[in-house]
Amino acid sequence: MAKKSFIEANSISFSYPSYDGVIPPLVLDGVSVSVDEREFVAVLGHNGSGKSTLAKHFNAILVPTEGNVSVSGISTAEEAKLFEIRQEVGMVFQNPDNQIVATIIEEDVAFALENLGVPPMEIRERVDDALKKVEMYDYRLHSPNQLSGGQKQRIAIAGIVAMRPKCVVLDEPTAMLDPRGRREVMKTIRQLNKELGITVIIITHYMDEAAMCDRVVVVDDGKVIMDSTPREVFGSVELIKERGLDVPQVTELCYELKKEGFDLPECVLDEDECVAALEKLLKGGENNG
């Protein structure tokens, strides 16, 4: 490859430090992934597969024991450039309660900028801007305790967006939310990618969230086992199931129907597609009968 990708992980391995002389197992075992700018990538994998550990390598929270990760050409092992990297690649975690620092929403969104030493006037501007982008501007003077989970998670996203990063890594951002909160947050995340052109890497358990990404990376046992478009990844239903993962409900429905001999397209990803395919099938059936 001539041009370097935005984030590049070259055969990285990682294990947590050992204690009591026990050699810990490798959490990541020779993983190579590269993410281009403006991509929308989902990372799938069941618990303990190493997907969160992988995510933490993208902004130098963890540094690989072997191999190397580079962000915009800067190696994450370079300590002097740490803040540069973290400014480019922001990270949002699962529990919104545990990432909000301040008692007032707008002060929390300002937190990263204050740390970076941005002049006060500019902080104000960027905070308002970030709050508007996640549609939480009206809540700027509220206390985090007055907000719902989805709203809190959007505040956490705003806190990252205010840094104006090129990439946001989200570690199961919807896992603790109710369906409504999930919808809100996913909508915000999609907007980040589609409207602001921010690279999004989302780690998730929800297959329907993964289905709407551009690319799906499946991690199992510290290795990347699949890395392709959702259509291709979820097309291999058997392989996914073998790894203890699921495919979106609609995909599974169509897959099972197809197995029973119904004439359906190869891989169906979202509800609209599924409805269209089934409609076509039923109408076709009527015509024949």
Added chain:
Amino acid sequence: MLKDITFGQYFPGDSIIHKLDPRMKLILIIAYIVLLFVADGLFSLLIGASMVVVFYALSKLPWKLVIKCIKPIMPIILFTAVLNIFFVEGDPIFEWWIISISGKGVLTAVLMCIRIICLIAGSSLLTYTTTPIALTDGLERLMKPLQKIKVPVHELSMMMTIALRFIPTLIDETQKIMAAQKARGADMESGNVIEKAKALIPILIPLFVSAFRRADELALAMECRCYHGGEGRTRMKQLKLTAKDWAAALFVLCGYAAVILMNVYGPEVFRL
């Protein structure tokens, strides 16, 4: 809900006192406490007392708040008064058996009571009209010079902020754990003090474990947002002293002038 209780007794409002800069409020309250001790006679102390009355009137807070803040220290006030009445030596105005009360003793007692009441009323006004977060902020900025002698000012105020942020979260969590333990048959209402204290253990342990976990995650989230201590940090909200603040300062200064004048030229009666 426990969650709704106010911390630091803040009473929202938009009076001139509420809007004063927290730094100025802190400085003025310290100045005011000093003033109460500069006053050495009844008349000069009354000037001090009238100042706190003016402050309360300006803050538009209900007057019963004054009583509310003084109530808990009533025993201390009475104790001080009794001690002063009986143990300050001077020309006795009343003698019976081994008890002798001097005029000076009574005067000292009265002055002490006024002082303590004004002191508590004044400092309570500070917490009534300033949010805890504004207070923390004001303190951090005022103590900034102490950083030169290696006092971890920023770290202290960060800790305060995080504590304030997590109090409601942890209260919420405590209630959840309590409910969970009750559902498992934990008995928290019956028994004597020791038994009740023991019943708290199954609540406190999970609470602590979860607090540590939260701290860990919060630290990670802070690191992701480039937190690296107070060095090179800027603030979005800049505190600015306005005309209001200087007016308040002038008012306290006038109070000082009045008290000192009264100390020097005032009537000689009711003095220590």
